[in-house]
Amino acid sequence: MKTIKRVDLAKQWKKEKFNLLPLIIKTLESGEYVGSKTINILEKNIANYCGTRFAVCTNSGTxxxxxxxxxxxxxxxxxxxxAPNSFIASAATIAHLGAKPVFADVKDDQLIDPKEIEKKITKKTKAIMVVHLSGRIADMKSIKLISKKFKIPIIEDAAQAIGSKYYGKKSGSLSEIGCFSAHPLKNLNACGDSGFVTTNDAKYHKKLKTLINHGLEDRNMSKTFAYVSRMDALQATILNYRLKNLDHKIKQRRKVASLYFKKLRDLPIKLPYENKGEYNSYHLFVIQLKKRNELQKYLMKNNIETGVHYPIPIHLQKASKYLNYKIGSFPITEKQTKTILSLPINENLTISQINYICKKIREFFNEK
Known part of the structure; x- marks a missing residue:
C-alpha cells in the first residue's frame, strides 16, 4: 500500500495542470515577471476574499x-x-527588528489565552501578535477588548488560516493588519514562498506598497531604505487560479474533519472541535493524546504519514536562549508538545483512505 500523505502536492498538480499550465506559459511568454498586472489582480482578489479594503502581495508569510x-x-x-507554540517565524520577525518576543501561554485548544496576554502587558508592549494556529481563529472578542483597553494594536498571524471565519468575518479582517503565507503546504498554496498582508488602513496600504520594493517611489527615487519583499508574477498567476477553488478545497477538508469526528469521537483522544463562532479551514487536523509517540510510530508502520506541529516550543529553542525562559515557563504549551499529532487532512483524501486511517487508530487503542 502506498503511504497516505498529510499533503500531496504532486496529486494537486496532476489535477490542475491541464488548466494551470497554459496560464503559467502565458505569464512566462509575457516577459513581465516582477510588478506585473497579475499582482494587482491578485491583491484585489485577496482583499475581496478576506473582506478588507486592501491587500499587498509579499514573497513570504515571514x-x-x-x-x-x-x-x-x-x-x-x-x-x-x-504565542510560544507557533512556527519559529512568528517570534523571529519580532527579534529581527530588535524587539523582544514576550510569550503568553495557550489554552487547551492551542490558541493564545487572552488572560495570559493581559498579564504580560507592560509599558514597552507595542503590539499583540495573535496566531490563528492550524486554521483555528483565536478568541478575538476577548483579545480586541484587551487591545482597546490598553490601546495596543493587533497583528493576526493568519499564515495557517486563510478562509477561516470568526462569527462570519474572515481571518485577516479582524485586526489592524493580517499576515498570510502561501507556502506550498498552505491551503492556498503557491509553488514557492509567497504571502500577503491585508488591512483596512489606506496609510498602511500606501506605505506597504513602497516597503516591499526597496522604498522606491519611482524607478530612481527612494524615500526610505526598505525591503525586497515582492511576490513574482508566476506565483501570483498560480495563486489567482487556486484562489478560485479555495472555498471548495476548504469544504472538502471540512468533510474529512467531520469523518474523523464521527469515527474517533469515542476514543481517548482530544479532537479539535470548533469553538463558538469558529469556522475552521483545517490547515491541520491536530489531535491530542497521551500515547502520541506510540501512535505515530504505529501509523507510520501502517503507511500513514503524520506530523507534530511543533515538537519544540519557541521559548525552548536555542535561538531563544537569550530570553531566559526555562522548562515550565509555559506548562500548557509544553504539555501539548508531547501530546499533539497532526493527522492527514487534504482535499485529495478518499473516503477509503480516511476509513483506513480511522481503522488503524482504533486498532492501536484496542491492542493497548
Missing part, C-alpha cells in the same frame, strides 16, 4: 509579519506579545 511590525513602528527595546 516577510508579511516583518512588514506588519515595521508598519506599527516596532523597534529596538519594544515588546510584542505572541
Amino acid at each position: 516577510d508579511s509579519l516583518t512588514l506588519a511590525l515595521f508598519l506599527l513602528g516596532v523597534k529596538k527595546g519594544d515588546e510584542v506579545i505572541t
Whole structure:
C-alpha cells in the first residue's frame, strides 16, 4: 500500500495542470515577471476574499509579519506579545527588528489565552501578535477588548488560516493588519514562498506598497531604505487560479474533519472541535493524546504519514536562549508538545483512505 500523505502536492498538480499550465506559459511568454498586472489582480482578489479594503502581495508569510511590525513602528527595546507554540517565524520577525518576543501561554485548544496576554502587558508592549494556529481563529472578542483597553494594536498571524471565519468575518479582517503565507503546504498554496498582508488602513496600504520594493517611489527615487519583499508574477498567476477553488478545497477538508469526528469521537483522544463562532479551514487536523509517540510510530508502520506541529516550543529553542525562559515557563504549551499529532487532512483524501486511517487508530487503542 502506498503511504497516505498529510499533503500531496504532486496529486494537486496532476489535477490542475491541464488548466494551470497554459496560464503559467502565458505569464512566462509575457516577459513581465516582477510588478506585473497579475499582482494587482491578485491583491484585489485577496482583499475581496478576506473582506478588507486592501491587500499587498509579499514573497513570504515571514516577510508579511516583518512588514506588519515595521508598519506599527516596532523597534529596538519594544515588546510584542505572541504565542510560544507557533512556527519559529512568528517570534523571529519580532527579534529581527530588535524587539523582544514576550510569550503568553495557550489554552487547551492551542490558541493564545487572552488572560495570559493581559498579564504580560507592560509599558514597552507595542503590539499583540495573535496566531490563528492550524486554521483555528483565536478568541478575538476577548483579545480586541484587551487591545482597546490598553490601546495596543493587533497583528493576526493568519499564515495557517486563510478562509477561516470568526462569527462570519474572515481571518485577516479582524485586526489592524493580517499576515498570510502561501507556502506550498498552505491551503492556498503557491509553488514557492509567497504571502500577503491585508488591512483596512489606506496609510498602511500606501506605505506597504513602497516597503516591499526597496522604498522606491519611482524607478530612481527612494524615500526610505526598505525591503525586497515582492511576490513574482508566476506565483501570483498560480495563486489567482487556486484562489478560485479555495472555498471548495476548504469544504472538502471540512468533510474529512467531520469523518474523523464521527469515527474517533469515542476514543481517548482530544479532537479539535470548533469553538463558538469558529469556522475552521483545517490547515491541520491536530489531535491530542497521551500515547502520541506510540501512535505515530504505529501509523507510520501502517503507511500513514503524520506530523507534530511543533515538537519544540519557541521559548525552548536555542535561538531563544537569550530570553531566559526555562522548562515550565509555559506548562500548557509544553504539555501539548508531547501530546499533539497532526493527522492527514487534504482535499485529495478518499473516503477509503480516511476509513483506513480511522481503522488503524482504533486498532492501536484496542491492542493497548
